[in-house]
Amino acid sequence: MEAKEIIALKNLHKHYYVGDETIKALTSIDLTVNSGEFLAIMGASGSGKSTLLNILGCLDLPTEGDYFLDSVNVKTMNKNQLATIRNQKLGFVFQSYNLLPRTTALENVELPLLYNPKVSNAERRERAEHALTAVGLKDRMKHLSNQMSGGQQQRVAIARSIVNNPVVIFADEATGNLDTKTSYEIMALFQELNDKGMTVCFVTHEPDIAEFTSRNVLFRDGRLMKDLKVQDRKSALYALSQVKEETFDEL
Amino acid sequence: MKILNLLKIAIAAIRRNKMRSFLTMLGIVIGVAAVIAMLAIGYGSNESIRSTISSMGTNLINVMPASQNRGGVHMGRSSSPTLVVDDVTYLQEHSTMIDAVSPEVDGSGQIVYGSNNWPTQIYSGNTDYPYIKKYEIASGRMYTEKEIKTNAKVCVVGQTVIDNIFEEDEDPIGKSIRFNNIPFKIIGTLKEKGDNTFGQDQDDMILAPYTTVMKRLFRQTYLRAIVVSAKSEDEITATSEEITTLLRESHRLGDSEDDDFEIRTQEELISNFGSISEMMLVLLGSIAAISLLVGGIGIMNIMYVSVTERTREIGLRMAIGGKGRDILRQFLLEALLLSIMGGIIGVGVGILASNIVENVLGWPVLITSHSIILSFVFCTFIGVFFGWYPARKAASLNPIEALRHE
Structure with a gap:
């Protein structure tokens, strides 16, 4: 598969205005992400990585500069068009899962397709089941979200993010609420999706999590400081097996 | 969506x-x-x-004596002796619109039968009275024209009265009761009507010829009311107007004088x-x-x-x-x-x-x-x-x- 330009940021700025003060959250960002990349967006809090993710996720618009998503300039879009883009081209995974409580895994995964009038009931059900199978929750489709463990909930959230066949998945500290072992499981899942060709942008401040990605971009004070290709991506599955052994040794 | x-x-x-x-x-x-x-x-x-109200007869027109003003004091309506039997006769003879007309005299008293007694109301009129007021006979018969002429001491009794003074399986017809010490022979019983909306028991009454009630019971010459039934509901207003004209003639009232009677129709009551x-x-x-x-x-x-x-x-x-x-x-x-x-x-x-x-x-x-x-x-x-x-x-x-x- 030929690499395609999924995300292209051209001299992008984001300013916030608080009273008389102007806060420059992002300054002159140029960034290109090709299809099939597994990008880690890193930086301390206040570095601008959340602002960037909001813009990349079409939840916010840049103050200056252009953002091309899948060759479409997002800047010219209105609120409803942005919502449609989010619905059909993007997937979101959050730190706190954001599943609907007291709702089955299947219904949670179906949710994005409910907002897409082109998807029929039967297709919606089929695609949701397919997505849940892909994240290894085939047996738990009818389980209620609040009766699942953190790792399982995050898997449901990942299934929800891939159910609309997005061009890119944005994950915001997706392992932040999970213990090491579960974090590795989730990273293994992301790696598996990435290996199948899914483009993933992963925001994190943990360097050991970033090691599982294929490219790290580092932000500081609203500027892109470093852009590194990871030469040999660490396997999360291997890391997981190590964790298991450690636990075994301790016992 | x-x-x-x-x-x-x-x-x-x-x-x-x-x-x-x-x-x-x-x-x-x-x-x-x-x-x-x-x-x-x-x-x-x-x-x-x-x-x-309609069960009392929708075509019903009540003519009552107007309350009189004697030396600045308003007297009660029933005490004004302005309506007499001759008015009824006059209406019968001259009216073209009236369906039926009857004098009405009523009063209360105590019924005694054997060792039982019961306070009740007596209503009376002519032979058209039951028709105008929608009373129906359950058993026995209504009083006749002859009994009215002879002031016969006969009566028809309501169910509540029967329940209170007779034993359960006793047939009241033919029995003699005393109402305010005047003996009455029971010739019939009334069909039950039940309570009306105002909570009045419509079966707690007896019915007798007006002559008997006026002459023998209350010794009065004036009527409490004249009850008229119009031919149809639509003609109530026209009939009322005719009654007014006729009664003014009958009472020889001059143009400047007020009516000494009052006409009430069911429609007014309903409204x-x-x-x-x-x-x-x-x-x-x-x-x-x-x-x-x-x-x-x-x-x-x-x-x-x-x-x-x-x-x-x-x-x-x-x-x-x-x-x-x-x-x-x-x-x-x-x-x-x-x-x-x-x-x-x-x-x-x-x-x-x-x-x-x-x-x-x-x-x-x-x-x-x-x-x-x-x-x-x-x-x-x-x-x-x-x-x-x-x-x-x-x-x-x-x-x-x-x-x-x-």
Whole structure:
């Protein structure tokens, strides 16, 4: 598969205005992400990585500069068009899962397709089941979200993010609420999706999590400081097996 | 977004919070039930007053003596001796519109039979009297023209009187009773009429020839009233006018003199009581409407809390592609569904409550389809009206902030 330009940021700025003060959250960002990349967006809090993710996720618009998503300039879009883009081209995974409580895994995964009038009931059900199978929750489709463990909930959230066949998945500290072992499981899942060709942008401040990605971009004070290709991506599955052994040794 | 999907989302949201949804609905349930029950009671009493009055005869015209003014003092109506038997004769001879006319004399007294006694009312008239006042014979016979002429001491008795002075299996016909110490022979019994709306027992009475009652019982020469039946309901006004003319002639009243009698028709009575019960209806209805309004405010409250509580959910829905109008519709539909479901349950509870009122309290109730439609339309309106503002609030949330909301 030929690499395609999924995300292209051209001299992008984001300013916030608080009273008389102007806060420059992002300054002159140029960034290109090709299809099939597994990008880690890193930086301390206040570095601008959340602002960037909001813009990349079409939840916010840049103050200056252009953002091309899948060759479409997002800047010219209105609120409803942005919502449609989010619905059909993007997937979101959050730190706190954001599943609907007291709702089955299947219904949670179906949710994005409910907002897409082109998807029929039967297709919606089929695609949701397919997505849940892909994240290894085939047996738990009818389980209620609040009766699942953190790792399982995050898997449901990942299934929800891939159910609309997005061009890119944005994950915001997706392992932040999970213990090491579960974090590795989730990273293994992301790696598996990435290996199948899914483009993933992963925001994190943990360097050991970033090691599982294929490219790290580092932000500081609203500027892109470093852009590194990871030469040999660490396997999360291997890391997981190590964790298991450690636990075994301790016992 | 498809309306069916929207409905699915709204129903799922309501089901996810069963207790809260139920409590929200409760306000509407109580409001609608109150409206239905109150209107049922109001209409019921209205209808029962109407039917009581018409059971007395819709064509009935009462002519009563006007209250007289003697030396500046208004005298009671029954004490004014302006109507006499000759007036009845005059009407019979000269009227072209009257269907039937009868003098009416009544009074109260004590009935004694053997060792039993009972206070009751005696009514009397001529042979047309039972026809005009809609009294019917259950057994035996009515008094005759001859018995009127001879002041015969015969009477027809109502069921309450029979129940109180006779043994259960005793046949009252042919028995002799004393009313205020005058002996009467019972020649017939009256069909039961039951209580009227004013709580009067219409069977607690006896009926006798007016001559007997006037001459032998009360020794009076004037009548309490003249009762007339018009040929039809439409002719009541014309008949009343004719009666006025004829009685003024009969009483030889000059042009400058006031009528010394008063004409009352059933229509007037109906409209008088009608306006009272309408007032009651409005009163009951508005109390109920206020409770429905309070229910609506309850919905708004809960929807507000719900929007705040579900801020993250709203943020998520927006993040995965829900448009502002989708969110607006979802919350509006939730409010609407809650109020409509509350309305349906409320109608059920209202009908149930009306039946309980009817069966336990014995009040007349009438559930009209239009009170059901009215309360239904009203609570739908409440759902939209009170759901709109919270829904707007939800739709105008910024997804970034909503997602960050704790």
